[in-house]
Amino acid sequence: MSAREIARADINEQERTLEIEWDDGHLSIYPLKLLRSECPCASCRTIREEGRNNPFRVIGPNERPPNFDLEDVEPVGRYGMRIHWGDGHAAGIYTFDYLREICPCEACRAARQGDQAPFVHGIYIPP
Ligand SMILES: [Zn+2]
Numbered sequence: 001m002s003a004r005e006i007a008r009a010d011i012n013e014q015e016r017t018l019e020i021e022w023d024d025g026h027l028s029i030y031p032l033k034l035l036r037s038e039c040p041c042a043s044c045r046t047i048r049e050e051g052r053n054n055p056f057r058v059i060g061p062n063e064r065p066p067n068f069d070l071e072d073v074e075p076v077g078r079y080g081m082r083i084h085w086g087d088g089h090a091a092g093i094y095t096f097d098y099l100r101e102i103c104p105c106e107a108c109r110a111a112r113q114g115d116q117a118p119f120v121h122g123i124y125i126p127p
């Protein structure tokens with residue numbers, strides 16, 4: 001199987017989305033908020049795990065709420081992209097595989113449910 005490739009990627013400032021057209025013709029539209037909340041870097045993953053274990057976690061004094069302004073997108077090799085957020089966070093490398101995995105369109109969501117219901121990205125989704 002060949003590596004995933006992007007035919008087109010556009011930032012829609014108005015809608016605050018990132019649109020990716022894949023080489024197989026599939027179109028993914030990611031709200032920036034979704035991309036930030038699915039940031040694949042180690043510290044965001046840890047915060048998500050903690051949030052799962054304790055939904056009432058208090059945000060520490062040094063933690064600012066995440067910022068959903070997209071400052072810049074930097075290609076990483078031929079396999080992914082690094083997103084620079086408005087608050088300076090840029091640790092997450094979104095590989096094309098990962099992006100395709102979190103595609104929020106209905107077809108992808110339905111396919112994921114069929115695959116691994118009731119878990120989506122390790123999160124239990126009640127039926
Ligand atoms: Zn992160």
Ligand SMILES: [Zn+2]
Pocket residue numbers: 026027028103104105106107108109
């Ligand atoms: Zn999709």
